[in-house]
Amino acid sequence: MSATEEPQKLYAAREPVFPKRVSGRFRNLKWLIMLVTLGIYYVTPWIRWDRGPELPSQAVLLDLANRRFFFFWIEIWPHEFYFVAGLLIMAGLGLFLFTSALGRVWCGYSCPQTVWTDLFFTVERWIEGDRNARLRLWNARWDLRKMRLRVTKWVVWLLIAVATGGAWVFYFADAPTLLVQLVTGQAASVAYVTIGILTATTFVFGGFMREQICIYACPWPRIQAAMMDEDTITVAYRDWRGEPRGRGKDRTALGDCIDCNACVNVCPVGIDIRDGQQLECITCALCIDACDDIMAKVGKPRGLIDYMALTDEAHERAGKPTVNVWKHIFRLRTIIYTALWSTIGIGLTVLLFVRSDIDMTVAPVRNPQYVVLSDGSIRNTYDVRIRNMTHDESAFAITLVSDAPFDLELEGQPGNSVSVPLNSTHLQRVYVIAPPESEAAGRERTDFRFWVEDLSTNTRSYTDTTFFGRETE
Amino acid sequence: MSDHKNTHPEEQKLLDGDPDTTGHVWDGIKEFNNPLPRWWLWTLYGTIVWAVVYTVLYPAWPLVNGATPGLLGFSTRENVASDILRFEEMNADLRTQITEVELAAITPDRSPDLYNYAIQGGAATFATWCSQCHGSGAAGVQASGYPNLLDDDWLWGGTIDDIHFTISHGIRNEDDLDAHYSEMTAFEGILSDEEIASVVQYVRNISGQEHDAELASAGETVFLDNCAACHLDDGTGDRFLGAPNLTDAIWLYGGSEEAIEYTVRNSRFGIMPPWSADASPAGRLSEAEIRSVAVYVHSLGGGE
Missing domain, CATH: 1.10.760.10 (Cytochrome c-like domain)
Known part of the structure; x- marks a missing residue:
C-alpha cells in the first residue's frame, strides 16, 4: 500500500435490511413454528397442576428459593441435578445432530433471535408497509408521518418486549400471584430488574440489532461451520442451472436465473444466496419461497434455490443422478449422534421411572470416630438425611442390617422412627452402639447397611456405611 | 475453473481484484478487508465510559491507606454488618423465647423452631468459645x-x-x-x-x-x-x-x-x-x- 492511497476504513456502518414479504411453503412452516414456540413460551407458566395444598400448583416452575424444579408430574430436587445435566448434554448432541444433517436449521426456524426478529419484522411491515415503502420511509425526512409511524412501531415492539421479559419471570414464581404483585409494585426487585433487562434485550436485539447478533455476537455460526460437511442439507443455489444469469426475453445464452433479486429482497440478513455458502446465512429458506414463486411465473421448474447437499450441486452439474435425500441424512455421523442422544434419553427416562420418592444420605460423624460409653460400649454417630419427596407427611423408620449385635438409637426420638413433613428434608442424628467386648467394638472397621422405610407406603431405601471400633493394641 | 462460462460471478470478481482487500498478498493469497461494525466500536467506547463512571461511584483505586471510597459509599463490610443486624432482628423473637421457656421444653417435638435455632446457634457459639478445649467435635482432650x-x-x-x-x-x-x-x-x-x-x-x-x-x-x-x-x-x-x-x-x-x-x-x-x-x-x-x-x-x- 503506497502512502498516497486513502487509508482504509476499519469500521463499517450497518447496512439496513428491508426484507420483502414472501409466501410459500417454508414461510408457512415458519409461521407455524413461530406460533408454537411463542405459544409455549407465553402460555406455559399459566398452566395449572394440582399437587395438593402444600405444594405449588404451577405446572412448570423453577422454585429457586426452595430449590425445586416442577415440571407437570415430575419434581426435581437438587440431588437429582444429573437430570438437568443430562438434558443439557442431550440439547448439545441434538444440535450436533441437526446441524450435521440439516445445517443451521436451528438458526433458521427456532432460535429465539430469529423468532422474535421475525415477529418484529411482521409488526414493522404491518405499520410501515412492505420493502419499498420502508425503504422510502428510511430515506424520508423526519416529518410528522415518519415520526408517527416510527413511534407506533416502537411502542408495539416495546409492548412485545415487556411481555417477553414479563413471561420469563413467571417461570420462577406462581404466575397469577406474581402478576398481581408486579402490577401493584410489590414484587421483588429482582423480578423488575429481570423484566427490565429482558425487555431491553428483546427490544434492541429484535428491533435494531437483528442480523448483527447472528453475525457478530453469536458463536454458534462459527461452531456450526465446523459441523457441516458436503452431505449436510442446506439452502443453496443451483449454480449450474442459474448461470449465466441475466434479464431479457432471449434465454438461449442464459441460465434460469433472471436476476430479479427476489431472493436478495426477502433475505432477513441481507445477503445474496447466489454468492454461495456464507457465514451470515441462517438458512431461513425464505429465498427458496421467493425464487419458487418467480420460477412458477416464468414457467421453469421450482428449486433454483433449494435445500440440498453441496455434493448434489456437483453431481447435477456432471449430469449424474441425484442422491436420495435420506442417504445424505442417514450417514455414520448422524447415526452416532442419534445413538448417543437416544442412549442418554432412554437412560434418563428409565431413571425417572425407577427413582424413589424417598431418599437417604448418610454422613458418618468422624470427629471423633467413636465415643466410649461408661459401660465400655462403643458408639458411632451418623448424620442421616431423609428426603420425603412424597406429597404426604409420613413416619420413616430407620433400621440397620448387620451381623454385629448393634444397637440403634435416634437423637431426640424415643423409638426408631421419625416423622418427616411432606416435600422436605429431615436431618436425624443416629447413634449405633456396639456392646462392650463385642467384636465390632474392638475391630477397626465393620461394614453395615442403613435402611429407611416410609411406614405409610413401605417404600425403602438403603445406604452402606462403616462402623469404627476402638483401636486395640 | 479456467472455463470462463463456468466461473462463478463472485469468483470472477475476486479474479478481477474487485472485492475489497487490504492489499496484503502472501503467496497469492489476498486478505479481504472485513471492517468491524461501527456499533462494536461504540460498544468499546461505552465500556470505557462505564469503567470511568464505575470507578468514581464505587471503591476502586488502591491508595496507601485503602482504596478510594467512591461516591455511593458502597461497602461490602457494611453490607455484611447490616445483613447480620437484619438476621438478628429476624431472630429477636426466638432469642427472647429461648430465655423465657423452660430449658427441658426445647425439644424437636415440642418447639421445633426454637430447637433448630438453639442447635444451630449453639453449634456456632460452641465452635467459637468452647472448641478450644473441648475440641470442634466436643470429644474433649x-x-x-x-x-x-x-x-x-x-x-x-x-x-x-x-x-x-x-x-x-x-x-x-x-x-x-x-x-x-x-x-x-x-x-x-x-x-x-x-x-x-x-x-x-x-x-x-x-x-x-x-x-x-x-x-x-x-x-x-x-x-x-x-x-x-x-x-x-x-x-x-x-x-x-x-x-x-x-x-x-x-x-x-x-x-x-x-x-x-x-x-x-x-x-x-x-x-x-x-x-x-x-x-x-x-x-x-x-x-x-x-x-x-x-x-x-x-x-x-x-x-x-
Missing part, C-alpha cells in the same frame, strides 16, 4: 483433662439444667461463689508409696481393668479410708462434689496405672471459665447464647 461431652458420663450432671449451670458458672472460679468447686487431696506425702501403689491397683480392679490382685485387695482399705469420702464406698463418685465415677470405662485423665498414680499423688485441678455475663464479670455470653449451647451439648449423645 484426655491428655489435658478436657472432658468428652459426647459420652454418658458427667462430672456435674448431664441434664440440660446441669449443663446450663456448668456453662454459666464454670468450674473452680474464685470470683463466682456459685461455681462448681471440686477439690481432691494430693496424696503425695500423706500416703506411702506402697499405699499409693496398692490403691492404684484397687481402682484398676473396680473399673474392670487388668490389675495385681494382691495389691488391689490391700488397696481396698486405703481407698475406704482416704477416697470413699468423695468417690463413695463403691467408687461410683458423687456428682454433688464433682467426684468422678471410678468404676466405669471413661477416664477424664486416662485410666492407665501411670495416669491414676499421677492423679493420686498430685491431684488434678481442671478449670473452666464462667460464661454468663450475669453471673460473673468475666462472663462473655448472653443468656440466650448459653441456653443455645446447653441445648446443643445436650443433643450430642450424652444428654440425660
Whole structure:
C-alpha cells in the first residue's frame, strides 16, 4: 500500500435490511413454528397442576428459593441435578445432530433471535408497509408521518418486549400471584430488574440489532461451520442451472436465473444466496419461497434455490443422478449422534421411572470416630438425611442390617422412627452402639447397611456405611 | 475453473481484484478487508465510559491507606454488618423465647423452631468459645483433662439444667461463689508409696481393668479410708462434689496405672471459665447464647 492511497476504513456502518414479504411453503412452516414456540413460551407458566395444598400448583416452575424444579408430574430436587445435566448434554448432541444433517436449521426456524426478529419484522411491515415503502420511509425526512409511524412501531415492539421479559419471570414464581404483585409494585426487585433487562434485550436485539447478533455476537455460526460437511442439507443455489444469469426475453445464452433479486429482497440478513455458502446465512429458506414463486411465473421448474447437499450441486452439474435425500441424512455421523442422544434419553427416562420418592444420605460423624460409653460400649454417630419427596407427611423408620449385635438409637426420638413433613428434608442424628467386648467394638472397621422405610407406603431405601471400633493394641 | 462460462460471478470478481482487500498478498493469497461494525466500536467506547463512571461511584483505586471510597459509599463490610443486624432482628423473637421457656421444653417435638435455632446457634457459639478445649467435635482432650461431652458420663450432671449451670458458672472460679468447686487431696506425702501403689491397683480392679490382685485387695482399705469420702464406698463418685465415677470405662485423665498414680499423688485441678455475663464479670455470653449451647451439648449423645 503506497502512502498516497486513502487509508482504509476499519469500521463499517450497518447496512439496513428491508426484507420483502414472501409466501410459500417454508414461510408457512415458519409461521407455524413461530406460533408454537411463542405459544409455549407465553402460555406455559399459566398452566395449572394440582399437587395438593402444600405444594405449588404451577405446572412448570423453577422454585429457586426452595430449590425445586416442577415440571407437570415430575419434581426435581437438587440431588437429582444429573437430570438437568443430562438434558443439557442431550440439547448439545441434538444440535450436533441437526446441524450435521440439516445445517443451521436451528438458526433458521427456532432460535429465539430469529423468532422474535421475525415477529418484529411482521409488526414493522404491518405499520410501515412492505420493502419499498420502508425503504422510502428510511430515506424520508423526519416529518410528522415518519415520526408517527416510527413511534407506533416502537411502542408495539416495546409492548412485545415487556411481555417477553414479563413471561420469563413467571417461570420462577406462581404466575397469577406474581402478576398481581408486579402490577401493584410489590414484587421483588429482582423480578423488575429481570423484566427490565429482558425487555431491553428483546427490544434492541429484535428491533435494531437483528442480523448483527447472528453475525457478530453469536458463536454458534462459527461452531456450526465446523459441523457441516458436503452431505449436510442446506439452502443453496443451483449454480449450474442459474448461470449465466441475466434479464431479457432471449434465454438461449442464459441460465434460469433472471436476476430479479427476489431472493436478495426477502433475505432477513441481507445477503445474496447466489454468492454461495456464507457465514451470515441462517438458512431461513425464505429465498427458496421467493425464487419458487418467480420460477412458477416464468414457467421453469421450482428449486433454483433449494435445500440440498453441496455434493448434489456437483453431481447435477456432471449430469449424474441425484442422491436420495435420506442417504445424505442417514450417514455414520448422524447415526452416532442419534445413538448417543437416544442412549442418554432412554437412560434418563428409565431413571425417572425407577427413582424413589424417598431418599437417604448418610454422613458418618468422624470427629471423633467413636465415643466410649461408661459401660465400655462403643458408639458411632451418623448424620442421616431423609428426603420425603412424597406429597404426604409420613413416619420413616430407620433400621440397620448387620451381623454385629448393634444397637440403634435416634437423637431426640424415643423409638426408631421419625416423622418427616411432606416435600422436605429431615436431618436425624443416629447413634449405633456396639456392646462392650463385642467384636465390632474392638475391630477397626465393620461394614453395615442403613435402611429407611416410609411406614405409610413401605417404600425403602438403603445406604452402606462403616462402623469404627476402638483401636486395640 | 479456467472455463470462463463456468466461473462463478463472485469468483470472477475476486479474479478481477474487485472485492475489497487490504492489499496484503502472501503467496497469492489476498486478505479481504472485513471492517468491524461501527456499533462494536461504540460498544468499546461505552465500556470505557462505564469503567470511568464505575470507578468514581464505587471503591476502586488502591491508595496507601485503602482504596478510594467512591461516591455511593458502597461497602461490602457494611453490607455484611447490616445483613447480620437484619438476621438478628429476624431472630429477636426466638432469642427472647429461648430465655423465657423452660430449658427441658426445647425439644424437636415440642418447639421445633426454637430447637433448630438453639442447635444451630449453639453449634456456632460452641465452635467459637468452647472448641478450644473441648475440641470442634466436643470429644474433649484426655491428655489435658478436657472432658468428652459426647459420652454418658458427667462430672456435674448431664441434664440440660446441669449443663446450663456448668456453662454459666464454670468450674473452680474464685470470683463466682456459685461455681462448681471440686477439690481432691494430693496424696503425695500423706500416703506411702506402697499405699499409693496398692490403691492404684484397687481402682484398676473396680473399673474392670487388668490389675495385681494382691495389691488391689490391700488397696481396698486405703481407698475406704482416704477416697470413699468423695468417690463413695463403691467408687461410683458423687456428682454433688464433682467426684468422678471410678468404676466405669471413661477416664477424664486416662485410666492407665501411670495416669491414676499421677492423679493420686498430685491431684488434678481442671478449670473452666464462667460464661454468663450475669453471673460473673468475666462472663462473655448472653443468656440466650448459653441456653443455645446447653441445648446443643445436650443433643450430642450424652444428654440425660
